[in-house]
Amino acid sequence: MVHPIVKFGDPVLEREAEDVRDFDTPELDQFLADMFESMYAAKGVGLAAPQIGISKKIAVIDCSNGERPEEKLVLINPKIVKIEGRQEGEEGCLSIPGFREQVRRGKRVTVRAQNAKGEEFEMTGEDLLARAFLHETDHLYGKLYITHISALKRDLIKRKIRKKQKAGEWE
C-alpha cells in the first residue's frame, strides 16, 4: 500500500522516532513492503518511517531506484558509527518537495543497524549511499537536511513553504 508522504511542518518529522523492539513479525514485513512501495511511488532513493507518519526508527534505501533488488536496504534502529572524508552535492527530501540544496556530507559512512529479523549488521557506503545513510538516519532523530545548510538559505526555504501553505499548495 502506498502511503502519502508527510511534508515539512508536520511535527512527526522533527522529533526522535521510537526504537523498534518487535522483529520478525508479519506486521513489520508488511510495513517494510509498504515503505518500499511508497518510496518507489514517490521516486525517492530513501524513505524514513516518520515521512509516512509513523514515528519508528525504520528506514529503507534503494539507490538503484528499484532496478537492482540486491540494493534494497532496510535500516532499523540505525546509528552512524563512522564518517570519513567529505563530499559536496545536491540533496533533496521527499518531505520538502521542490527544493534542493548543496549539502556537505561524509564521503564514506558506516552505519550499524538491525534487519527485519532483528539481526545487527554494519555496512559501509560511499557517495550516494553514504549520503542516504546520513540523510535517513537523521530523519529518525528528527533532523532534516536543511539543518545542514546556512541559516539564511534555510529561512528562505521556510518562507517559501509558508507562502505555499497559505496558498493551500502544501498539504
Ligand SMILES: [Zn+2]
Ligand atoms: Zn528526507
